[in-house]
Amino acid sequence: MGLFDFASNLGKKLFGSNEDPAEEIQKHIESDNPGIEGLSVTVEDGVASVSGSAKDQAAFEKAILMAGNVQGIKEVKADSLQLMDNTALNxxxxxxxxxxxxxxxxxxxxxxxxxxxxxxxxxxxxxxxxxxxxxxxxxxxxxxx
Structure with missing residues (x-):
């Protein structure tokens, strides 16, 4: 399992069957915004796609972890999440x-x-x-x- 793969049956329960998973995950990330501007989240078949601009590697990774550590999410795609500072962290x-x-x-x-x-x-x-x-x-x- 890589950074972008998650166990969909585990994690924080954020939404029920009547709620929009994308909206709830976006609210979850925005509530403790790790440094993302223009955040947008979509969810389809247990795959969350995150887009926007991350101020640095830590913000990029935290947004992915926040979306992926949600019950019902099996994968996070961040192809459209731009990294503003490419300084690598260990x-x-x-x-x-x-x-x-x-x-x-x-x-x-x-x-x-x-x-x-x-x-x-x-x-x-x-x-x-x-x-x-x-x-x-x-x-x-x-x-x-």
Missing amino acids: VEYYTIQAGDSLWAIAQKHLGNGNDYTKIFEANKEVIKDPDLIYPGQKIRIPVGE
């Missing part, structure tokens, strides 16, 4: 497993469990509470910082 992506905690993930990937706050800060638009993560959720892990 990040890894991790799919949370049953029994994981941010502390354990930090210990494994950053070498120090106390660095869980770095993971939380790198995902604050994706993770609202560091104690409430769920299996299947995809996150960014900043490395080398």
Whole structure:
């Protein structure tokens, strides 16, 4: 599973059968806007397409993660999401497993469990509470910082 593929049966439940998935996902991203201008979201057959302008790599990745970590979304296409600053960041992506905690993930990937706050800060638009993560959720892990 790559950054753009997600487990559609897991994730945050944002919409019901009577709501427009694209509208709800767009509201979700805009509520904690990671740095996207001119955001537009469409959803068809579990595939969310995100367009607009991302101020940097982190904003680009967070918008994709926010859209993809929604129940019912199996893939996110970002072909029309323009990256304004091409400065590359050194990040890894991790799919949370049953029994994981941010502390354990930090210990494994950053070498120090106390660095869980770095993971939380790198995902604050994706993770609202560091104690409430769920299996299947995809996150960014900043490395080398």
